[in-house]
Amino acid sequence: MASSSSSSSTQVKKITLKAADGKHFEVEEPVAMEMETVKSFFVGNEDAMKDMVVPLLNVSSEHMPAILDFYRNHSEFRKRTPPPPAEEVKAFNEAFLENKSDEQLMEMIMAANFLNTKELLNFLTEAAANRIKNKSVEYVRAFFGIENDFTPEEEARIRAENEWAFDGLDED
Amino acid sequence: MDRISELPDFIIHHIISYLSTQEATRTCVLSKRWNHLQTSFPILDFDLIYFAEKDLTTGTTERKTYNINKFIRFVDASLQRFCEAKVSLQKFRLSMEVFDGEGVASLLEKWVELAVSNEVKELDLNVQTTDNRAHSLPGTMVEELDFNVRTNKDRMYTLPGTLFSAKFVTTLKLSGCNLEQSSAHTTIRFRSLKKLVLNAVHIDEQMVSKFISECPLLEDLFLGICGHCKRIRVSHAPNLKILTVNGSSSSFCDFDLTVHDVESIEIVAPSLQQCTVIDVDRLSVIDMVGCADLKYFNLTGVKILVQEFHKLILKFPLLEKLIVKCCVLESISLSSNRLKELQVLHCSHLRVIDIDAPSLLTFSYEFHGNPATSINVPKPCSWKVGLSPGWQYRNLIWLDSIRNFLKLPHEIEELRISISVPGMDSLKLDKLKKNPPSLPREVRNLTIAVGDVHPSNYAIWLDCLLWICCPRILSMKLFGGQSSIEFIRALLRVNSVSFFANNSTVNLCNSDVNCLPPFLAPPRSSLTALCNGIVTESRRSRTNLVEICHDGAAGGLCDGISCNHDGITMEQNRPLRQNLDGCTTKL
Numbered sequence: 001m002a003s004s005s006s007s008s009s010t011q012v013k014k015i016t017l018k019a020a021d022g023k024h025f026e027v028e029e030p031v032a033m034e035m036e037t038v039k040s041f042f043v044g045n046e047d048a049m050k051d052m053v054v055p056l057l058n059v060s061s062e063h064m065p066a067i068l069d070f071y072r073n074h075s076e077f078r079k080r081t082p083p084p085p086a087e088e089v090k091a092f093n094e095a096f097l098e099n100k101s102d103e104q105l106m107e108m109i110m111a112a113n114f115l116n117t118k119e120l121l122n123f124l125t126e127a128a129a130n131r132i133k134n135k136s137v138e139y140v141r142a143f144f145g146i147e148n149d150f151t152p153e154e155e156a157r158i159r160a161e162n163e164w165a166f167d168g169l170d171e172d
Numbered sequence: 173m174d175r176i177s178e179l180p181d182f183i184i185h186h187i188i189s190y191l192s193t194q195e196a197t198r199t200c201v202l203s204k205r206w207n208h209l210q211t212s213f214p215i216l217d218f219d220l221i222y223f224a225e226k227d228l229t230t231g232t233t234e235r236k237t238y239n240i241n242k243f244i245r246f247v248d249a250s251l252q253r254f255c256e257a258k259v260s261l262q263k264f265r266l267s268m269e270v271f272d273g274e275g276v277a278s279l280l281e282k283w284v285e286l287a288v289s290n291e292v293k294e295l296d297l298n299v300q301t302t303d304n305r306a307h308s309l310p311g312t313m314v315e316e317l318d319f320n321v322r323t324n325k326d327r328m329y330t331l332p333g334t335l336f337s338a339k340f341v342t343t344l345k346l347s348g349c350n351l352e353q354s355s356a357h358t359t360i361r362f363r364s365l366k367k368l369v370l371n372a373v374h375i376d377e378q379m380v381s382k383f384i385s386e387c388p389l390l391e392d393l394f395l396g397i398c399g400h401c402k403r404i405r406v407s408h409a410p411n412l413k414i415l416t417v418n419g420s421s422s423s424f425c426d427f428d429l430t431v432h433d434v435e436s437i438e439i440v441a442p443s444l445q446q447c448t449v450i451d452v453d454r455l456s457v458i459d460m461v462g463c464a465d466l467k468y469f470n471l472t473g474v475k476i477l478v479q480e481f482h483k484l485i486l487k488f489p490l491l492e493k494l495i496v497k498c499c500v501l502e503s504i505s506l507s508s509n510r511l512k513e514l515q516v517l518h519c520s521h522l523r524v525i526d527i528d529a530p531s532l533l534t535f536s537y538e539f540h541g542n543p544a545t546s547i548n549v550p551k552p553c554s555w556k557v558g559l560s561p562g563w564q565y566r567n568l569i570w571l572d573s574i575r576n577f578l579k580l581p582h583e584i585e586e587l588r589i590s591i592s593v594p595g596m597d598s599l600k601l602d603k604l605k606k607n608p609p610s611l612p613r614e615v616r617n618l619t620i621a622v623g624d625v626h627p628s629n630y631a632i633w634l635d636c637l638l639w640i641c642c643p644r645i646l647s648m649k650l651f652g653g654q655s656s657i658e659f660i661r662a663l664l665r666v667n668s669v670s671f672f673a674n675n676s677t678v679n680l681c682n683s684d685v686n687c688l689p690p691f692l693a694p695p696r697s698s699l700t701a702l703c704n705g706i707v708t709e710s711r712r713s714r715t716n717l718v719e720i721c722h723d724g725a726a727g728g729l730c731d732g733i734s735c736n737h738d739g740i741t742m743e744q745n746r747p748l749r750q751n752l753d754g755c756t757t758k759l
Contacts, residue, residue, distance in 0.1 A: 106179070113183055125183060129190030137201055146203045158201050164222050164246070165197035 016053045019061035024053065027068060034071040036116035058114035063107060070096060070120055097127050102143055105131070184209055193217040212257035216287075218247045220268040243268065244279065251286050260340075261287055263294040269302045270329065281332040291340040293364075298347040299329040328374060336360045345369040352376055360386035371396040371418075377403055384409050394418065397434070407440040407462075415444060420451035420473070439463055449474055460487055472497040514549075517558075525549065538588075541570070543577045555582050560590035575640040578613040587615045587641060591633055592623025618643030622650050622659070630662035 013029040017038065032038045032054075041054050059067070073092055077084050100108070105128055112120040132140045141148060150158070159166055184206070188196045200210040223243040247266070254261070264287040270276050280299065287295060328350035336358045338344075344365055352374050362368075365387040375397055384390065385408045392414040395404065404417060417437060436457035437449065446468040449458065455474055460466070466488040476484075478501055485491070485506060492510055497517040503524035504516060511529040515536040516522065526548045527535070535549050538558035549555075561570040578584070618641060625633065648659055 109183060110178060113180065121183070121186070125186040126190045129187050132187075133191065133195065137198065140199070141202055144202075146206065148202070149204050150201070150207075155201055158207065162197050162200060164242070165194040167194075167222075 017064070018053050018055045019059050019064050020057055021061050023061035023064070025061075025064050025068065028072075031068060031071050031075065034075055034117060037114060040116075056115070059111040060107065063104070063111055066096065067108065067111060067115070067120065070123075071117075074119060093123065102131065106144075181209055181212070185213055188213060189215055193219065194222065211253045212259050213254075214259055214262035216250060216254060216261065216263065217265045218243070218250070218267070219265070238269070240268075240270075244276075247283065248279075251283055255286055255290060259290075261290040261292040263296070264292045265294075265296040267296075267298040269300045271302065277329065277332075280329065281334065284332050285334045288334055288338045288341075292338060293340055294343040295335075295338060295341050296343075296345040297331070297349065298345075300348040301328050333358045336362070339363045341365055343367040343369075345371070346373055347371040348373065350374040351379055362387045363389070365390055367392040369394040369396075373397065375401060377401055377405070381405055381407075384412075396420075402435045403438070404434055404436070405438045407438070409441045411443055412441040413443055414446045415439065415441065416448040416450070417452060418448075418450045419453060419455075446470075448472070458484055460484065463487065465490060467492045469493070470495040470497070471499055473499070475500055478502055542573055547580065549582070551582065554585040556586040556588075557584060558588040558590070560592070571636055571640060575613075578615075578641055584613070584615040586617045586619070587643070588619040588621060589637060590621040590623065591625055592621075613641040615641050615643050617645040617647065619647040619649060622648065627658035627662070630659050634662055 014026045015029055015032040015038070017025045017027055017032065019025065037056070038054050041052075077089055077092075097105075105124065109121070109124045109128065112124055132143055135143070140146070148155070188199060188209075191199075196213065196215075197210070200207045220238050220240065220243050223239045223246075225237050225239055266280075266283065276299075284297070328348065330350045331346070339361050341362060342364050344362065344367070346369070348371075350373070351370070360382060366389050368383065368387065368390060370383075371394065373396075380395065380397070380401065384393070384406055389411055390409055391411050393406070393409075393412060394416045396418040397404075406412065406415060417434070419434060434452050435454050436459070437452070437455065438457075438459040438461075439447070440460075440462035442462050442465065444463045444466055447460070447463070447466055448468075448470040449455070449472070450470070451473040453473070453475065455476070458474075458476065458480070464487065467490055469485075469488060469491060471481075472495070476499060481496075481499075481501055482505070485494070489508075490510055491508060493513040493515075494506075494511065495515040495517070496504065496519060497515070499519050500521050501519055502521050503526070504519075504522065505524070505526040506514075507528040508531075509529070510531060511527075512531055513534045513536075514527065514529070514532060516525060517536065517538040518540065520540060522539075522544050524546045525537075525544050526546070527550065529550055532550050532553040534554050534556060536556040536558070537543075537547075540560050543559070559574065561567060574589075578587075618637070620633070620637060622630070622633075650659060
């Protein structure tokens with residue numbers, strides 16, 4: 001679903017973004033400029049600006065609405081005086097992550113990396129870290145889809161070398 | 173396919189940076205790629221406490237012994253491996269206790285040198301000197317011995333000179349070291365340093381001045397000093413924004429307090445925004461001439477005279493937040509157009525508060541015993557009041573004085589009452605009721621912090637407190653094994669529940685849920701039933717929400733409750749976060 005352009009927002013310049021699967025998204029300029037990748041597309045290319053479609057090859061349209069929503073809200077949080085209460089930001093962030101599968105979280109991290117926005121990347125990587133906190137080695141492997149390429153002997157040796165870090169951990 | 177294999181290394185490092193040190197280390201066993209990523213992870217955090225050995229005989233962790241040799245081998249190997257990865261070091265933290273600072277000096281020198289040559293940005297060294305003999309001595313002797321060794325600067329670890337050439341370091345934290353000798357003749361080259369924390373270090377006046385004048389970018393300075401430092405002078409610090417002078421961190425490490433404590437502080441810092449002075453007992457002079465930009469000022473535990481205080485405050489025309497805590501002032505009178513927040517906490521001599529501040533948004537006032545006799549604060553600001561009975565007061569008289577205090581014509585947003593006095597001999601509601609009647613004062617949020625009170629007295633305390641004020645939200649904080657179930661029972665019994673205002677809420681915070689003795693810890697089902705009971709009961713009395721909160725450590729007991737009733741929620745503390753700012757850069 002593309003972001004709707006209402007009649008009242010004619011003053012705000014819009015930029016069209018094209019997701020990996022070809023879907024177009026019309027985005028208010030300041031929101032689009034939150035993404036370094038979009039910003040750098042226009043650097044030294046200012047005349048062409050308004051009508052050009054910015055291709056975002058690594059971002060699927062599935063995640064675009066959520067990502068744009070994040071930029072919109074967080075840029076508003078940053079601008080507001082006095083700053084919004086911590087609970088409000090927390091509530092938004094929690095709602096953002098709710099119902100996102102591990103798979104979707106990984107895809108969005110890749111997208112945030114491609115779009116080159118520190119704030120979103122920091123937020124998502126922290127969310128990923130929170131999901132693997134206090135989890136067993138097996139769980140973390142499954143979470144990231146990591147294939148264990150150690151032999152049992154190698155793994156035992158590495159565990160022994162870092163014994164202190166495994167101390168008191170319940171193994172499954 | 174391997175989902176993570178698409179992620180670049182620096183993103184994996186980023187994710188790892190939000191984990192605890194142990195968790196981060198454990199990722200080395202996931203796969204060969206993760207094992208390799210570990211060696212170039214630019215945050216190196218070494219703490220001897222991770223190498224504590226379990227005492228198999230008692231199973232306690234009270235007196236820990238550490239496997240120092242294992243620790244040293246691990247640090248050494250990790251650092252070597254990291255150097256081979258040829259990336260710049262974001263953070264190096266080392267925290268350890270040594271028997272004799274000089275004994276490990278050569279090793280530490282090597283590590284610091286490696287960190288510096290890898291362009292370390294954040295450096296945090298905590299090297300405490302302790303006495304091995306302490307562990308074989310009983311009780312009080314240990315304390316004394318430990319104390320003596322910590323204070324003996326000759327036994328303290330002296331930092332190597334290479335440290336002072338760390339030109340990439342932006343944050344430097346040093347604890348427990350001796351800086352007097354190491355750097356007397358060294359040139360300091362902290363050209364990038366923005367934040368400096370000196371905690372419990374031996375340092376003299378000249379060194380403090382040298383640090384300040386040789387770090388042109390310094391923005392944030394924390395001084396927790398022990399040593400021959402009677403005067404602290406902060407000048408030639410054009411970029412300094414935050415300054416903290418903390419005497420309480422020095423008192424534990426210095427044996428002869430009367431000789432070494434700071435007596436005067438002089439600050440000339442044109443960019444200074446925040447200044448905090450804590451527990452500098454002998455301080456007689458605070459001179460802050462060139463700090464007209466100051467917005468935040470915190471004076472805690474400082475024996476400053478009334479005239480001095482008022483003279484000082486006049487120098488900060490832009491002040492927005494002022495905290496005065498545990499000071500011996502008899503009066504505070506301020507006039508400011510900018511002041512937004514004022515906290516006056518536990519100033520036991522205080523009799524007069526006179527504030528003329530039209531922009532004031534919050535006024536926090538906490539006291540033991542009796543309140544100040546004259547309080548004049550601009551009306552439209554929110555009040556946060558915390559109070560507890562002083563030891564010398566009879567409870568009934570105290571409650572009456574609180575009742576009078578609450579007659580002030582102000583909206584009270586938060587009222588926190590701490591009760592911890594056992595023996596409620598004279599505390600009877602009907603006695604309180606004999607006083608001239610008046611409606612209970614309406615407050616938005618009443619928090620009752622319960623310390624050493626017998627559960628049989630909960631009901632009477634609640635009764636009395638709800639007689640003098642009626643909260644829209646009632647929260648309880650129970651400490652030291654106080655029983656939450658008894659409190660709920662008491663609340664159900666109390667007549668005053670009918671005094672609750674419309675749309676009241678009840679919070680129950682118990683930080684020790686899991687510490688309850690087994691006979692007090694109710695089965696989950698009965699606690700749930702009680703909670704449902706209180707919800708029903710409070711609905712009848714127009715209170716429509718019950719919240720049970722407890723700290724993260726507690727788990728278990730309350731878990732089941734959160735989902736049983738939509739009116740009951742639970743809060744948990746968020747875990748600590750480690751931050752990796754910026755990504756790995758190749759040397």
